[in-house]
Amino acid sequence: MGETASLTIDPGFHVADVPPRLFGSFVEHLGRCVYTGIFEPGHESSGEDGFRGDVLDLTRELGVSVVRYPGGNFVSGYRWEDGIGPVQARPQRLDLAWHSLEANSFGVGEFVSWSQKARVEPMMAINLGTRGVQEACDLLEYCNHPGGTYWSDLRASHGHSKPFDVRLWCLGNEMDGPWQIGHKTAAEYGRLAAETARAMRMLDPDLELVACGSSHSSMPTFGAWEATVLEEAYDLVDYISLHSYYEETNGDLGSFLAAATDMERSIDSVIASADHAAARARSRKRIDLSVEEWNVWYQSNASVQKAQTDWPVAPRLIEDTYNVADAVVVGSLLITLLRHSDRVRVACLAQLVNAIAPIRTEPGGASWRQTIFYPFAYMARFARGRVLRVDVRAPVYETKKYGDAPFVHAVATYDEDTGEVAVFAVNRRQGEAVELSIGHRAFPGYRVVEHLQLADDDIRAVNTEAQPNRVRPTRSAGWEGDGKTTRVRLRPVSWNVIRLALPTPE
Numbered sequence: 001m002g003e004t005a006s007l008t009i010d011p012g013f014h015v016a017d018v019p020p021r022l023f024g025s026f027v028e029h030l031g032r033c034v035y036t037g038i039f040e041p042g043h044e045s046s047g048e049d050g051f052r053g054d055v056l057d058l059t060r061e062l063g064v065s066v067v068r069y070p071g072g073n074f075v076s077g078y079r080w081e082d083g084i085g086p087v088q089a090r091p092q093r094l095d096l097a098w099h100s101l102e103a104n105s106f107g108v109g110e111f112v113s114w115s116q117k118a119r120v121e122p123m124m125a126i127n128l129g130t131r132g133v134q135e136a137c138d139l140l141e142y143c144n145h146p147g148g149t150y151w152s153d154l155r156a157s158h159g160h161s162k163p164f165d166v167r168l169w170c171l172g173n174e175m176d177g178p179w180q181i182g183h184k185t186a187a188e189y190g191r192l193a194a195e196t197a198r199a200m201r202m203l204d205p206d207l208e209l210v211a212c213g214s215s216h217s218s219m220p221t222f223g224a225w226e227a228t229v230l231e232e233a234y235d236l237v238d239y240i241s242l243h244s245y246y247e248e249t250n251g252d253l254g255s256f257l258a259a260a261t262d263m264e265r266s267i268d269s270v271i272a273s274a275d276h277a278a279a280r281a282r283s284r285k286r287i288d289l290s291v292e293e294w295n296v297w298y299q300s301n302a303s304v305q306k307a308q309t310d311w312p313v314a315p316r317l318i319e320d321t322y323n324v325a326d327a328v329v330v331g332s333l334l335i336t337l338l339r340h341s342d343r344v345r346v347a348c349l350a351q352l353v354n355a356i357a358p359i360r361t362e363p364g365g366a367s368w369r370q371t372i373f374y375p376f377a378y379m380a381r382f383a384r385g386r387v388l389r390v391d392v393r394a395p396v397y398e399t400k401k402y403g404d405a406p407f408v409h410a411v412a413t414y415d416e417d418t419g420e421v422a423v424f425a426v427n428r429r430q431g432e433a434v435e436l437s438i439g440h441r442a443f444p445g446y447r448v449v450e451h452l453q454l455a456d457d458d459i460r461a462v463n464t465e466a467q468p469n470r471v472r473p474t475r476s477a478g479w480e481g482d483g484k485t486t487r488v489r490l491r492p493v494s495w496n497v498i499r500l501a502l503p504t505p506e
């Protein structure tokens with residue numbers, strides 16, 4: 001087998017309890033995420049509400065806990081009032097962000113009803129690109145005020161007598177990006193975010209508010225942006241956001257497989273910025289991170305980033321098809337999020353359906369799971385209880401983009417209620433397996449309940465409508481253990497979950 005790696009698990013090495021909101025996702029009015037994605041009136045699986053039943057089933061299977069809506073770049077030009085009330089009276093609008101025609105047959109009421117059916121928490125983003133404090137407060141009143149006011153009574157008249165009670169709100173989207181409609185400097189945005197937050201809290205004091213951090217750690221303003229924004233808004237917000245997308249460029253698979261090394265550094269830098277702002281504000285309050293957009297995204301594939309015709313309705317945009325290597329990277333990024341779960345309390349895989357998504361659909365047709373569906377779904381299912389700090393001892397390799405990276409990347413969780421331990425591990429080694437030795441003296445007698453792995457002799461293999469199950473996790477039978485140490489084989493370029501527990505008595 002060649003290389004070996006090792007790690008030790010101990011319930012005393014506690015990072016944090018697994019934050020349920022780490023398994024979030026994102027629905028934007030972008031391409032076919034909403035229209036013919038989650039919403040397709042007339043589809044054979046849809047009910048009267050037009051929500052695709054097959055997509056609801058897959059969303060629940062994916063284990064998504066929270067869904068951010070309605071954008072993304074879209075939100076920075078969005079008038080939320082266009083999407084409420086009788087559908088036939090709703091206006092059609094030009095969506096400048098994605099150069100599409102927005103029919104507005106799906107809006108905030110539909111989204112909250114969909115969230116309830118999908119059993120996810122709604123996370124709402126407000127437009128701080130072309131709009132401001134008043135429109136944010138109007139939307140908040142429409143969503144959360146019990147009744148007896150203009151907006152809350154209007155909501156009731158639209159069939160929603162109970163308030164939506166949305167707790168988690170994003171104060172704009174990627175306001176540091178020059179591509180953003182209404183893009184601002186850090187000082188301009190910081191002031192607007194602070195004043196919007198202040199007014200929103202007058203209406204509903206217990207909201208959890210996310211200020212926009214950087215769109216990516218490669219932004220020229222990364223670090224300085226966070227410092228300025230938090231200087232303005234520290235006492236008024238709860239989270240600072242970070243967005244992280246990765247892709248394989250120039251055939252450099254080694255760097256791509258180590259993308260989590262970059263995400264790890266970015267998270268550490270944002271934590272440092274937030275804590276620096278706390279020191280300057282002499283504040284004992286702690287700002288946590290919302291990594292509310294992350295994924296593999298082939299952004300350099302420019303041909304599908306823009307609509308090909310003028311103002312189409314629900315065009316096929318950024319419908320990346322993911323292979324096995326992409327799924328291994330997604331699994332590795334999730335490992336990083338879990339390893340930082342003491343400070344990363346919200347994270348959203350961008351996005352949910354069709355646009356850079358784990359779920360794909362055909363209009364009037366089938367739906368299927370992309371390769372990246374699996375690491376997310378299994379981690380959402382098996383990462384329970386506490387996140388355990390594990391130090392992985394593994395040989396390293398040199399990457400062009402990120403310097404040295406270990407071949408094995410891992411984290412573990414321990415569920416006190418069931419006694420089960422789950423070790424999540426990625427082998428970045430191309431062409432060769434690695435033996436992973438898991439030391440568990442603190443869990444004597446534990447044995448492997450199940451070892452699931454996502455790997456393939458063809459790491460470029462994908463799932464398609466014609467072959468929806470070409471790639472899926474398989475069970476591995478080969479492991480050895482003496483009750484104190486367990487050894488498993490991690491296939492080349494693989495994502496793995498090793499579930500350990502005491503054997504059940506015969």
Ligand code: AHR
Nearest residue numbers: 028072073074173174350
């Ligand atoms: O998720 C796709 C886009 O990526 C979002 O609209 C934007 O926020 C980010 O740049």
